[in-house]
Each structure stands twice: as structure tokens, then as C-alpha cells.
Amino acid sequence: MDYKNTLTTCIYCGCGCQMNIETLDGQIIGVWPSKTQEISQGKLCIKGWNVTSFSDHADRLTTPLIRKNGELVEASWDEALTLMAERLGAIKTESGPDSVAFLASAKCTNEENYLFNKLARAVFNTNNIDHCARL
């Protein structure tokens, strides 16, 4: 029996509600709002309560997909990243940096989004960057 509550922060929005992800032998079995945090004070919204529901969802993507002949096909990260670098580089060369927009996920961590922002602005030279949860 390996029972754990792992303290984490809700990934859905910027409020920063804290919660404990309850696991038993590595499997998520529940979510407890953190009652010791000043911000959320043991409360969650419906998204927070269901924050783990995607983790083992059947539709969750676990590998990159590449469209080949009109169909999305599972691919390796190397293949996907190589393809993206080639295609985005080509588009930037052909049509300029502002021809591309960067859309980030709010489910990513701050650090990931910072890096994503660097990629857009510093590497790609565009300010066309936004995310999915503009709350």
C-alpha cells in the first residue's frame, strides 16, 4: 500500500488554487482541495475538482501526430520536431515571421510557457503568441 497526497497547483487557470492529488500505488484515486493554502482555502471550482480526469483518458495524446495523406499518424518526437523545424523555417523564409502564430496551452507549466514565449519572440521574431485560457 503506497498511499500519497501530492501537493500541486491547479493547471487550469491563473488563480493558483492548490490541491492534493491522491494516489494509491501510483494510480490517481482522487483530488483533495488543499485546506492549508491561503489562496483557495480548501475550495475548488469544477475544473479543479476534475483536474485529473484527463490523465488516463482514452483520448489523451501520448505521442505527436503528423498528418500524412490527409490522416493523422502517430510519430516519434524526433520525427515531429524535425518536421516542425523544417516547415516553420521554410514558412518564415518564404512569408516572414508574422505569418506564424504560437498558441500555448494553459495546462503547461510556467517554465514551459516561458520557453515557448522565448521560442516565438527570440527565435521566430514574432509577437503572435497567446494561450488557451485567457481568463
Added chain:
Amino acid sequence: MNKLIIDGAEYQAQDDQTILDVCRQNGIEIPTLCYHPAMEPYGACRLCTVEVIRHGWSNLHTACTHPAWDGLEVKTQSPAVYDVRRTLMGLFLSRCPHVPVIQNLARQYGVTEPPFATDDPDQKCILCGLCVRVCNDLVKANVINFSDRGIDRQVGPPFLEKTRDCIGCGACTIVCPTGAIDIVLEEAGVYAEKPLGPTAAIYVPSLQAVPRVPVIDTDSCIRFRQQDRSNGKIADACGVCQTLCEANAIDFDQQDEILDLTVGSVIVATGFEMWDPKKLSQYSYGRSPHIITGMEFERLSNAGGPTGGQILLSDGSKPKRVAIIHCVGSRDHNAHAYCSRICCMYSLKHAHLVRDKTGAEVYEFYMDMRAFGKGYEEFYERVQEEGVTMVRGRGAVVDVLPNGKLRVKGEDADLGKLLAVDVDMVVLSTAIEAPHDADKISALFGLGRTADGWFAEAHPKLRPVETNTDGVFLAGCAQGPKDVPDTVAHAGAASAAVLGLLDRGEVVIAPTVAEVNRDDCVGCGDCLLVCPYTAITRVEGKAQINAALCKGCGTCVATCPSGAIMALHFTDDQIVAQIDGVLAWA
């Protein structure tokens, strides 16, 4: 195997036999007074004295106590024997000059007059001690014994006072050879000397009993009564029947057996109980031995009954006038509102029997004559022709007059007059009612009951033998009052319904049953508590419905907090659609 010669002939005997045993077994007559086969021999009366010759020596011995040794020669009729018995009978006759048993025996030995005078010519006790032995050795009540010595010796309870330890079994009166002991019933009930109920602890329940074997009434049996007194510890009391039964058929250790049977159908034929007329005091039931119920009348007029089928009053005389009152407890809002159906016809039969057996005047108080069956009306006419006086109107009151006669008052609705009839005997045609513990059967099988207490059939006209629990059927008065032909027909129908199921192999049930979505069930068990048909069980922690038992009431559906149960054909979605539909349309 011992050989011995009795009166010149050779006989064989077992080691444990006495001379008396051998004689009795071979039809050699030896008179006894203190001997009883159920008890150890005692040798008190000495009347069984015989001449015993052993190794050439002759002696006089009591046959009841002398073992039947090998090589004995016994003379039961020798002059010495005769002489002893004659002397004994002379002494017995002197003690008890008026006891017929003693008189007869004395006469056999040539004694016709008591040789000695006695102070107490009414004495019956010969001090043989049989009663003492039966009470102490067999019944183990230890209530009577000898007291005083010599000519003052006598038998009785301690200090000759009444004792509560006497269980009133009557064993002493039965074994007493001279009839010296009487049982006095301090509260003599109805027909005390000829009780209407069973007369012994072992009896055949009724002449038509099937199987026709005797039963032991444990309420009356000495052994069981003593067992009750010893808080259930097996009492070694009495057991005479076991000792004497040659077929060895008596087993006191038999217990009620509970059989566990798996069956597909059950016919509930739990019948009826007689309503107790004491509940309505105006009928004075219990206040006179001559106010009896129809059932008691049946017993009285039965050839196997206490009077051998004669209709007699408690003093043994025939009644001159008899009243029969219908609807006692039936069609009466103070008792049962329904008609008991059987009473009109049995009352007419009783009237016929009274006329036939006693010739008494019969007054029949009835409200309506419900002679609805085949041949019933004809019987009604016949009884009228036999001279029974029919009074249309409820017999309202029965009074017990100071002279013991009974006065029945009622209204004669045809004449529009009040009527009072003085009679010798009143027969109350009492109602029949559902058994007092019908609620237990009801709970066991999930049977509904109608307001009057009878089990409810599935439909009064179309499904009269089925119940709302599939596979459970009703037969006879369990469903409602019925006479014999109706009961037979109803039972036949129930049997046919059962046979129909047996024949079919598979049964068709209504599709309105409940179903569990086991993914949604959390096994809380609320539905198990709710289900009146025990159709829901918990299998692997979750509810499971036996569709064959489910009747589709849907109460579990409304109870399930998870919404894990669906009532087929009455689903939540269907009902919601109806709610929305009717409201949109309105």
C-alpha cells in the same frame, strides 16, 4: 432357556421372567390385585400365591415375585394354594365388603360373607400400593405414599392434605384395582365427565385421520408434563406406553423436523380459524355447558365423540328444544362484516341431525338463508319439511336462566315481532376467520391481504387462485370463506396452475422489471431493504435483480441514490418525457 413344570405341563421361560409372567403368557390363570405389567412386582396382595417345588422341597410363594428358574415345579391350583387364597379373600372381604372386584374374587374362593366385622364398611382401599408405586415410580410426581402402621396404615398425600404437586394425571385411579381413588375436578367444566375434547394423552386425532395412527398429546402426557416441570430436562416419568407397546412404535425423542425444500411453486392452503364467540358477550358462550358452537356440536353428534354420537345434555338427557343461531360473528360490524358462507348449510345439517336423533323442537334463527349451491335449496326445503321452525331474524341475545334453561331473544322479521324462546341447548353457528398468524405467512411470501384478513388473490374474477407473488397460489379458505365443494374446486384450480408451470418448463413474466447498471452501483444496499419480493441480492458487492422475482414496482429505482437501477418501461427518461409532454400540451 429355562424349563419348568406348571400344573404338570412343561413350559419354557426366559431368565428374566417370573412365574406369573410364564403363567400369564400361557393362559394359566392366577388372580392378582397388586400386580400391574407396567410396574415392578411388589407382592403386596399375596393373592398370586402358588406352590413351588424345588429340589423336592415344597413352599408357598407369590408368583409375581418368584423367578421362573430352571427345573421348578409349580402348582397353581393345589389345595394349599386354594386355602391361602381363600383366607386372603376372606380378609379382603372383611376390609372392603362392598367392593365388587373383591366380592367376585371372594366368591370364586367360596367366601360369600365377610368372616370378620369391620368399622368402616365403605372402605375400598386394600393397601396394595399400586397407586403409590405408579405415582412414585412411573409418574415421578411423588405425591402419595403410605402413612401410619399396622391397622392404621393408609394411603394419601402428605398429612392427607390437598397438594399442588399432584398433576392430576389420574394414573392412580386407573391402576387402583378396587376403584378406591376418585379424581375430583374442582372446576368441573362443560360435560366434565364426558369431555368433548380428547380423553387420553394418546389418541387417534379423528376417526378419519390420515394416516390413522395415534398421537401423543404432549400437553396431557405425564412424561411431557413432568419434563415441562423439570425445565425441559428429559423426565424419566411414566413411559408406560413405551413399555407396553409390542410394536416398539413409541419414541419420546421425536422432534419437530424442519425440512428445507427447494420448490418452484407453493400453494398456500392455511385455511381458517373459528371465531371465538366469547368476543360478543350477548351470546353467553361459556356461561352454560349447553351453549355450544357448531364445531362442538359436530363433535357431540359424531359417532366417535364422547357420547357415541348421541345429542345429549350434560346430565345425559336428550334436549327437548334446541335453538340454532346463524351469523354469529359473521355479517356483523362488531365482528366480521363478511358472510362466512358455510354456516347456513351446516346449521341446516345440525337442525336435521337434532330432529333425527332427538326429535327435539328446533328453532333456526337466520337473517337470510344462503342456500346457493347445487342441491342446497332442496336440502333447505327438506329440513323445513322435517318440522324445523325457521325464524327470519338475527338471534340477538342468549340468556342463561336461573333454572339452567336458555332463553334466546330475537326479532322475527316476518312477523315483525320480538320473540323469546326457552330452549335446552343453543348451537352458535360461528364465523370463520383468517388464522391469527396469517401475517407471518403474508410476510414470508409477500402476499397481500384484504381488509378482512384473508390472503388477496391476484384478481377477484380473473385470477382467483394466483397471488401477486409469482409461483405462489392460494387454495381454499386461505383466500376467503369456502365450503367443501368450493374448496375442492379452488384447490384443484391451484394444483392445475402449478402443474401448468411444471409442464411449461419456462415461464413468461411481465417485462416491467427493474435492472441494475452494475457500473453505477455502489452496493449501498438500500434497494435490498426496499424490495418486498427479495428479488435483489448483493453479488460481489453490487446489487443484482432476479428478474423472475421482480414485479416491477420500481420502488428500488426511486430509492437508489446512484440512479443505478432502471425500471424497464417506466424509465426516468420515459417519465420525464411524459412530464414534459403533458405540461407542454396543457
Added chain:
Amino acid sequence: MGVEFEPKIVAFMCNWCTYAGADNAGVARMESPSNVLPIRVMCSGRISPEMVMRAFRAGADGVLVMGCHIGDCHYSTGNHRSVKRMPLLRNLLATVGVNPERLELTWVSAAEAPRFVQVTHSFTDKIRSLGPLSQEVAE
């Protein structure tokens, strides 16, 4: 004055007693109010509080829950549950400010066609006097 308010009343009836009683009322040509909108269920025990609330939500001004008399339930004790649930639900309605008189539980047997007519009439009159639920809730 405009048109007089005619309440909409959802009446849940058990199949064996009340529905048959309503049927008998019809066969006997007794008149019951057209405001009463019958919904047949097998037993009054099938009627969940959710169903009653749904009827109110869908626009009913009153809800009648009817079943067999205690002791006469076709399923022997289904109505025992109704007689415990419904009073609690009435109190709950009162707790949140809905007039509890808008929900009524009553027993009508198959043989009580006149009683069915009387109950539906008097309930309709009562709801008519209370006015529409929507007005009450909206105020």
C-alpha cells in the same frame, strides 16, 4: 381581469389503485378537472422526489402523488416509502420558500372513483387559489 388562471397539475398515479380509480371515474362518467395531467407509474413507491421536482421545473403548478391505501399496496409496501419521502419533500419545498401545499400525497383506491374526483377537484381549486408557481418563484 384577464383570463382566470388555470393551473397545470401533474398527477402521479399508481397503476393498481389510483389509475384504476381514475379509470373507473371515467367509466362512470364522473367529471374530473382537465387541469390534472395523469402520469401512470406502477407503484407510488416508484415516484422519486426528483420526478416531483422535475414536474415543478417543467411548469407544473401543483403535483399530486396518489397511490393505494396503506395495507392495500399491490406490492405490499411500496407506498410505505412514499408516505415517508413525500412529507420530507413537502418540508423541503417549504424550506426553500415553495408553498408546500403545491405537493400533495393522498391515497385513492381502485374502488374510490368518487374520491378521485373529489381529490382532484379540491386540489385544483387549491392550486388555482395559490396562483402560478412561476409567479411565486419569480417575485
Added chain:
Amino acid sequence: MIDEIRKIVAERLNETDDKGARLDGMVALRRTGPAVAPHVFVAGDDLSTLEINPRYPLMTVVSRLHKRLPDIRLGVVARGCDERAYVEMAKRNQIDPERLVILGFACTAEEALECYCAEPFPKNLVVGTPAAPGPQNPIVAKYDTMTLAERRAFWKQQFVKCIKCYGCRNICPECFCEACAMEDKAWVEPGFLAPPFPAFHLIRAMHMASRCIACRQCEHTCPAHIPLTVLYDLMRRDMEALLGYVPGADLAALPPLSVTLEQTPLLLGDAHDPATIPLAPIGR
């Protein structure tokens, strides 16, 4: 008190029963840095991190473990409300009483006051002295005098705040259904917040009728600060008056709504004539 609890937990974890078996773990709260969360302590653990505050529905943790690990034997450090939750959960097969040892401790008078708790201590009291019951919720106390219109107005401004987070249900130890009536579109219209007829809250209140043990976790977790326990306290009061049932009081008492009148009769009015069953008082 906390030291005493830690000491007893350590003892219990090291104890063996008649068969030589030990508890597999003790469910309690554990401090990690500034955060406290439910935890299962096992023998040898550092018990200085064991805490009793804040309150979490620990019986839900027990239930989850009991269901997933059919042989596990647990202890739990429980308050009065936890123990009452246990009673209703065990009654409904969510906890196996044979596999649970309750180590009860009493709440402080202050806690009882905060929670309006009528019984701030468990029956299996091991640590602490029972505090006096807290007062009645002041809204509940004056409820009988409120008119229907006042009640409507009160709840309207409460229910309108509801964001349907289902937190009240999720945190409730007595809400253990796999599927929830409040998520059934037949009963609660999806896509609307604060529907005109508050079926959402009423369904939950009805479902709580024989279950709510007044732990008040729902109210504490409600992000909209809806005084839900007023609703449930009134339901509990009606339940006790009508059917004599106090959830959490007796493991052997049958849930009255599921059983017959013979098993638990109506205490008010005559079941033969439902019109005689009285309503709770309403202000005029």
C-alpha cells in the same frame, strides 16, 4: 492533546491482536512543510508530522482504501463527525467495520462552536474530554418564523451564487455514488447555472435525508459560501421529527426511507391519511 494522539497512534501501530496481526496503517493528517493532507501512517513512520487540523473527510480515505485493498486493516484518527460518517458509510457497505479501528478524539469547545456541532466527540473516545455541544446555527434557529417569501428571498440570493462545482458533493463523506443524480440531465438541466427551480440543491438535500451527519465539509468547501448546512440541518430536524432517525447515531438503525412502516413508523400523523402528517412550522 496532539502529543497524546501521536503517542497512542504509535502504540496502536505496533500492537498485535490475538492472531498476531498488526494494523496495516493509521489514517490521519500529515504535515509536509506548510501543507497538511490525509495520509496513512505505518509502523515506524515519523509521527511528529501527524496533525488533527484542518478537517478532511478521512472516512472517505478509509472507504477508498477498503474498497481497493480488500484485506487491509486500518485505524483512523477520528473526530465525532468522522465517526458519524463511518456509521452511515458502514451501514451502506462503503467501509468494512471488521477492518477498521477508530481512535476517537474530542473537538475543542471552540471547534464545536464554529461547527454548530451538536455532538463534538466520538463514541469511541480515546483522547480528550467531550466539549459542550455548539449552539444551533442562528439561521436554523430562527427559521420557523420566516415566511415562505422570506425563505425564497434568502435562498434565491444564495443559490444564484452557485457555480455548480459539485464541491459539496465531492467533499461529502456520504456522497459515494458512482453516478450522481445531480449529473443526470433528466433531473438537473446541463449548461445552466442556478436554474429557476433549484433542483440541484433540493435533490442533494433529499439524498442527504438519512445520511447527512452534519460534518459541514460541504459548506467549508463551497467557493460561493452558500450556507448549505442550513438546508441539511432543517432536513435532519424534519427527519428526526418524522421518522426518529438521527444519521450517524446507530449502526444498527435501518435507513427509514428504505424500510416499511412496520420497521420504522411515522412519528407524526397517520400514514393512512397523509393529510394528517404535519409540516414544520412556517412564519406568517
